[in-house]
Amino acid sequence: MFKRTVFITITAALAMIVASCNTAAPAQMEEKIGVAVTILPQQEFVVRVGGDKVDVTVMVPPGASPHTYEVTPAQMVQLSKAMVYCKVGSPIEFELAWLDKLLAQNKDILVVDCSKGIDLIQSDDPDEPGMDPHIWTSPRNAKIMVQNICAGLSQADPQNRQYYENNRDLYLKNLDELDVEMGALLNGAGAQTFIVYHPAWGYFARDYGLQQLGIEQEGKEPKAAYMSRLINEARLQNIKVVFISPEFDSRNAEAIAREIGGRVVIIDPLAGDYLQNMREVAAAFKEALN
Ligand SMILES: [Zn+2]
Secondary structure, eight states, rough: OOOHHHHHHHHHHHHHHHHHHTTTTOTTTTOEEEEEEESSHHHHHHHHHHHGGGEEEEEEOTTTTTTTTOOHHHHHHTTTTOOOOEEESOOHHHHHHOOOOOHHTTTOOOOETTTTTTOOBBBBBSOOOOOOGGGGGGHHHHHHHHHHHHHHHHOOGGHHHHHHHHHHHHHHHHHHHHHHHHHHHTTTTTTTTTEEOOOOOOOHHTHHHHHHEEBBTTBBBHHHHHHHHHHHHHTTTTTOOEEEEEESSOOOHHHHHHHTTTTTEEOTTTOSSHHHHHHHHHHHHEEEEE
């Protein structure tokens, strides 16, 4: 996990250096399309469709949360050079707070809504009614996001439309394979319930017949009464694993795990290497639900 984060950081840093060199690149080098995205999983989607025609900038860096991250002045400047912004498009705080300000820096930017055509579901947090923003944790939703990205790149750069569509089709095949694999791994688990600190897995749970119980309340640490309700529920359902995202404090999750004689397992909804990460997530679920 640590190694991967470092790798992503280096990759992102290299991408930035490449992007900044490009502006002064000699004329014989083909100009790449600057594409900004909100979160790391979208970076893989854009890179797989855009190939060597795009330079991708991720606004929310590794380890940061799209619910709380604040843009830096350097990112504002960088965004002024981008041609396309691929927003997640679900109601995610980073975009609600910053997108208008970011787009004001660059009025010609083409905005692609990755959530277009995706059915949003209610958030699992009963104390925070609203739509669940974590659309990308379902590979079926990822397919729609990739199609929206392809349409956007083709609009920004119609000359290379065929190239983008070929890449899109290859990646959609990968996502189909992932979906089949995950279905085979998780189906038969029955309508099983899992506990997770930050409830980012609602779409994943919906698609594979699972039930998500979040520990957070209104995006904050849970109250004691809610913690004991969760512990009772976990004992009742014989739950032995408490999932947590790497960027969150694990104390509450560990407290619950101790009470139920279980353990804490880290799964990352924001990892950059999407296909590989989702396979690891599915394997972690499979083990936890057995
Ligand atoms: Zn989240």
